[in-house]
Amino acid sequence: MTEFERPDGRKEDELREIKAKVGIIPNADGSAMYQSGDTIAIAAVYGPKKMHPQHKQNPKKGVLRCTYNMNSFSVSDRIKPGPSRRSTEISKIIEWALEPVLDLDKYPNTVIDVHINIIQADAGTRCAGINAASMALAHAGVPMKDLILSISAGKLDKTIVLDLSKEEEDFEDGDGATDIPISMTNSGELTHLQLDGKINSKQLKKAIEMARKSCKKIYDVQKKALKDAVNVGDK
Amino acid sequence: MAEDINSTSETTIRRIREYLKENKRFDKRKTDEFRELIIEKNISKKAEGSVRVRLGKTEVLVGVKVGTAAPYPDSPDKGNLMVTAELLPLSSPRFELGPPKFDAIELGRVIDRGIRESKIIDLEKLVIKEGEKVWNIFIDIYSINDDGNLLDAAGIGALAALKIAKLPKYDEEEEKILYDKCEKNIPLTNVNPIPITVHKIGNKLIVDPTREEEDASETRLTIGISDGIISSMQKGGIVPLKDEEIFEAIDIAEKNWKELFKKIEKIIK
Numbered sequence: 192m193t194e195f196e197r198p199d200g201r202k203e204d205e206l207r208e209i210k211a212k213v214g215i216i217p218n219a220d221g222s223a224m225y226q227s228g229d230t231i232a233i234a235a236v237y238g239p240k241k242m243h244p245q246h247k248q249n250p251k252k253g254v255l256r257c258t259y260n261m262n263s264f265s266v267s268d269r270i271k272p273g274p275s276r277r278s279t280e281i282s283k284i285i286e287w288a289l290e291p292v293l294d295l296d297k298y299p300n301t302v303i304d305v306h307i308n309i310i311q312a313d314a315g316t317r318c319a320g321i322n323a324a325s326m327a328l329a330h331a332g333v334p335m336k337d338l339i340l341s342i343s344a345g346k347l348d349k350t351i352v353l354d355l356s357k358e359e360e361d362f363e364d365g366d367g368a369t370d371i372p373i374s375m376t377n378s379g380e381l382t383h384l385q386l387d388g389k390i391n392s393k394q395l396k397k398a399i400e401m402a403r404k405s406c407k408k409i410y411d412v413q414k415k416a417l418k419d420a421v422n423v424g425d426k
Numbered sequence: 427m428a429e430d431i432n433s434t435s436e437t438t439i440r441r442i443r444e445y446l447k448e449n450k451r452f453d454k455r456k457t458d459e460f461r462e463l464i465i466e467k468n469i470s471k472k473a474e475g476s477v478r479v480r481l482g483k484t485e486v487l488v489g490v491k492v493g494t495a496a497p498y499p500d501s502p503d504k505g506n507l508m509v510t511a512e513l514l515p516l517s518s519p520r521f522e523l524g525p526p527k528f529d530a531i532e533l534g535r536v537i538d539r540g541i542r543e544s545k546i547i548d549l550e551k552l553v554i555k556e557g558e559k560v561w562n563i564f565i566d567i568y569s570i571n572d573d574g575n576l577l578d579a580a581g582i583g584a585l586a587a588l589k590i591a592k593l594p595k596y597d598e599e600e601e602k603i604l605y606d607k608c609e610k611n612i613p614l615t616n617v618n619p620i621p622i623t624v625h626k627i628g629n630k631l632i633v634d635p636t637r638e639e640e641d642a643s644e645t646r647l648t649i650g651i652s653d654g655i656i657s658s659m660q661k662g663g664i665v666p667l668k669d670e671e672i673f674e675a676i677d678i679a680e681k682n683w684k685e686l687f688k689k690i691e692k693i694i695k
Contacts, residue, residue, distance in 0.1 A: 217571055237519050265473075272510050308568070
């Protein structure tokens with residue numbers, strides 16, 4: 192075993208503190224906030240609604256359209272407002288991550304807009320965004336086969352860890368940091384996998400297994416936040 | 427024109443006008459009364475100053491970031507100010523994706539002038555090396571939920587965020603900003619500009635309209651005011667205003683400035 196200490200003292204498979212809340216944007220059909228440590232994401236769902244312009248309509252199924260956007264002041268070095276190459280790619284990745292659990296065949300010619308906004312960033316923003324979006328879609332009443340759970344696994348030198356902070360992402364000793372954002376259904380099927388760094392197959396297997404275990408916790412968090420939002424009116 | 431499901435119906439607009447004839451509003455407010463204002467500070471640790479502002483169901487986030495840049499050639503001895511606003515599609519079914527539309531551009535510009543013209547930021551104290559390097563102050567505004575009057579909410583947020591914003595240290599040798607070393611506040615002068623927008627519906631003047639009331643508005647006047655001193659104005663909309671309406675609007679703005687500023691002062695302490 193390697194002696195490795197995480198900068199914030201967490202255990203290898205320990206997630207940062209999670210906060211989740213559903214129903215935060217009154218105008219939206221569904222909305223949610225997901226916070227992991229110092230990373231805060233909010234998501235709003237509008238739809239299913241008629242797709243405009245008409246030539247973008249799909250007569251066979253509804254279209255899922257995600258936008259991921261970081262606030263200019265969510266990071267130390269201000270980001271220029273508006274879309275970037277990075278946000279364009281992540282938006283598409285998020286569509287791919289979420290679509291497998293949606294029953295879009297029932298909504299031909301429509302679009303479901305999922306807007307994700309990062310308020311504060313300390314790594315793992317796409318994962319937080321996906322968790323927020325999963326809850327917002329459920330809150331909007333879009334038929335879903337399952338929820339989508341997202342977490343970033345990683346490797347710091349030789350040690351597999353979960354839920355990397357920015358400080359850990361910038362780790363440079365030994366093999367440095369490997370970042371593996373993963374999303375999956377509660378039944379365990381991967382709908383999103385990315386990797387940056389240096390890792391072998393055996394280590395990756397371990398990382399995915401650890402991520403899968405932690406997603407059970409994230410499932411409970413999402414489910415509880417959704418139940419809490421429904422129960423508010425039950426007085 | 428096709429019926430837009432997101433716009434307020436003619437019936438509702440007519441009812442708003444009828445109610446106002448008797449000085450009544452749907453939510454029982456007085457014509458010159460704001461909704462409850464809630465300000466929450468430090469909503470992003472990565473900003474030098476940040477706030478969440480709620481006016482009823484309307485919500486905006488405002489953050490102040492600083493950076494360094496070369497000064498503008500016409501002001502080598504002054505720092506720079508830049509205000510941008512994004513009306514996020516997340517915050518309303520009316521806002522579409524794509525480049526900023528007129529409403530977002532106007533909002534950013536009106537907030538910018540309210541701050542700039544009042545001279546609240548002491549730009550001359552934001553010089554690192556004259557003619558070469560100065561501080562850039564960015565004020566960025568994001569709408570989270572639009573239930574009317576985003577502009578005043580954004581302006582309240584801009585003032586509050588500036589009031590709490592810190593200036594990081596600048597390492598001149600390394601030419602690097604040390605964002606985690608903030609000791610001083612951003613140098614501010616003794617003014618506190620808040621934009622207050624007065625809307626005309628029928629022959630009544632109201633403040634802080636909800637989305638529906640904003641749709642019923644015929645014309646509006648935004649007054650950037652600090653303790654009785656006006657430093658920016660913008661009239662929007664086609665219907666003209668009479669002199670007495672303009673001065674009544676200023677009286678309404680002065681009165682509301684006092685109450686709104688009290689709330690901002692509370693969060694600074």
